[in-house]
Amino acid sequence: MVQFKKWWHLAFALLLAFALVSPTASAAVLQPVSQELQSTTFDVELSIDGLDDEILGLTTATVAEGTTALELVEQVLDNEGIPYVVVSTQYGPYLQSIDGRAAGSLNGWDGWVYTVNNISPNDGLADYVLEPDDVVHIYYTTWAKLQTTSTVAINDNNPTVTVDLTGDLFVTPGVTNLANWTINTGTTALTAQSVTVNTDQQVVITFAGQAQAGTITITASANALFGSSASEPLEVEVK
Structure with missing residues (x-):
């Protein structure tokens, strides 16, 4: 039994030595490690x-x-x-x-x-x-949003609303064309008359008529804005 163990240890040592010195065996052993080291x-x-x-x-x-x-x-x-x-x-x-x-x-x-x-x-x-x-x-x-600090009261004659724009820019001449705006005056008895440019982010909309209670909804279309997407609607209450 002792002699068999000695023979087995010797055979194992010879196999290990062969694996280390043989180019083919070395490549087989090292190849997976080399592939891991190579980043794709x-x-x-x-x-x-x-x-x-x-x-x-x-x-x-x-x-x-x-x-x-x-x-x-x-x-x-x-x-x-x-x-x-x-x-x-x-x-x-x-x-x-x-x-x-x-x-x-x-x-x-x-x-x-x-x-x-x-x-x-x-x-x-x-x-x-x-x-x-x-x-x-x-x-x-861009993301166009309209805001205003203007107020319109009942019985105001020919009121104006100053509209401020954030997230986009007004473009001329498109912005001054009422066809490029959707303005719903509802029950206010007003009619949009004109759009005047103050800056590339501010216009003034002038209305005709005597204001009655209601809500004005204002939206700038894509043709009035640099970003070519319509604005979110702006609501102005008349009260």
């Missing part, structure tokens, strides 16, 4: 459009497996020397600014959004993990 890379594309200009044309970038859309943006903008700002929020990293244009610069819900392969993901930039051949498009979007 692939190409994706990125383009960025600002509010009214192209910031980055379609650009190809090579990224490692597991790279997020936000990391792609940071990688490419760093390489191109284009300034940007990413801030930490309670919801995670947020792309606040690109090339000097900060989210909310139009005083509303305007800001930077993105698509991948022309689809808007449910995940934020920092959570979307890229896949081979993804095409990422970052762009500045």
